[in-house]
Amino acid sequence: MVKITRSYPAPESLKMEAQKKEGSYSKPDVVARLREDFHDKCYICEMKGLQDPQIEHLLPHKNGRWPDRKFDWENLFWACGHCNRVKNRRKYEEGILNCCQRDPEEAMVFHLKHENVEVCPKRPEDGEAVLTAELVEEVFNLKNTGMRIIGSAVRTRLLQEEMNTLYAKL
Numbered sequence: 200m201v202k203i204t205r206s207y208p209a210p211e212s213l214k215m216e217a218q219k220k221e222g223s224y225s226k227p228d229v230v231a232r233l234r235e236d237f238h239d240k241c242y243i244c245e246m247k248g249l250q251d252p253q254i255e256h257l258l259p260h261k262n263g264r265w266p267d268r269k270f271d272w273e274n275l276f277w278a279c280g281h282c283n284r285v286k287n288r289r290k291y292e293e294g295i296l297n298c299c300q301r302d303p304e305e306a307m308v309f310h311l312k313h314e315n316v317e318v319c320p321k322r323p324e325d326g327e328a329v330l331t332a333e334l335v336e337e338v339f340n341l342k343n344t345g346m347r348i349i350g351s352a353v354r355t356r357l358l359q360e361e362m363n364t365l366y367a368k369l
Contacts, residue, residue, distance in 0.1 A: 209272030
């Protein structure tokens with residue numbers, strides 16, 4: 200997870216779609232801007248060139264509890280299905296770090312150790328960093344289903360390749 204600079208103003212379609220009973224937050228202008236702003240990478244695992252990208256809500260909007268969040272430009276993120284499914288748990292509904300507002304690298308330390316990604320908050324009292332570190336670790340290390348075994352392994356392998364390329368250049 201890295202710091203992202205979001206572009207402004209929000210895409211035009213969001214305001215129009217929010218007025219509709221069954222509006223969509225995935226109109227072409229929104230998709231194109233998110234893809235560009237997030238450099239075509241999942242904001243959690245940083246996989247690039249996603250085959251099936253998703254628009255993810257940092258804070259939930261489901262069940263009509265938070266209708267304003269559904270079309271809020273600040274709440275829309277570019278994600279892969281694997282990360283979106285891992286994050287789609289009640290414990291991550293509130294309180295993970297917003298990488299468009301805070302630099303994750305200033306809040307957490309990332310390590311790759313023996314096929315596992317370790318993420319530690321720099322300050323244990325920083326609740327956002329603690330919860331986000333848990334999420335990122337689960338994205339790379341959670342292997343509680345057959346599909347998550349594959350998804351986690353693919354992400355770890357791609358991370359290793361990227362780190363090896365970086366080390367070779369250094």
